[in-house]
Amino acid sequence: MLYRGSCHCGKVAFEFKARLTGVVRCNCSICSRKGALLCAVPHESLTVLAWADDLSTYTFGNHAIAHRFCRTCGIHPFAEDVREGSERSAYINLNCVEGIDISVLSIFDFDGRSA
Known part of the structure; x- marks a missing residue:
């Protein structure tokens, strides 16, 4: 099914295809603070509809995940694997x-603090 989402102000909009059966609640330091409930999809399933200077990136730790957020409203709508190749994922809030x-x-509770 095709889903649509955005940050709070709408400057960062996106679409993705997925079959939603559950959500992941990660307890890592950033996901727990954001209150994100995540769905992992193949990276090619995500289409960002608003990009330009409205979207910014935050990484930490081993810098394996690019946490994307809106520069205007600060909402974190998704994150992306930064590794090369076809196995990349996007993590939709x-x-x-x-x-x-x-x-x-x-x-599904994921122990991201221990990962």
């Missing part, structure tokens, strides 16, 4: 996606 009732999805 489902709190930024239109028309999803997260309360009906199973939540």
Whole structure:
């Protein structure tokens, strides 16, 4: 199914294709502070509709994930693997996606602090 989402102000918009069966709640230092509920999709399933200077990046630790956020409103709608190749993933913050009732999805707790 095709889903659409955005940051709060709408300057960073995106689409992705996925079959949503659950969400991941990661307890790493950044995901827990953001309150992100994530869905991992193949990177090629993500289409960013607004880019330019509106989208910024934050990395930390081993810099394996590029955490994307809107420079205007500060919302973190998704993150991306930075590795090369076809195995890259995008991690969508489902709190930024239109028309999803997260309360009906199973939540998988991921121990990102230990990873």
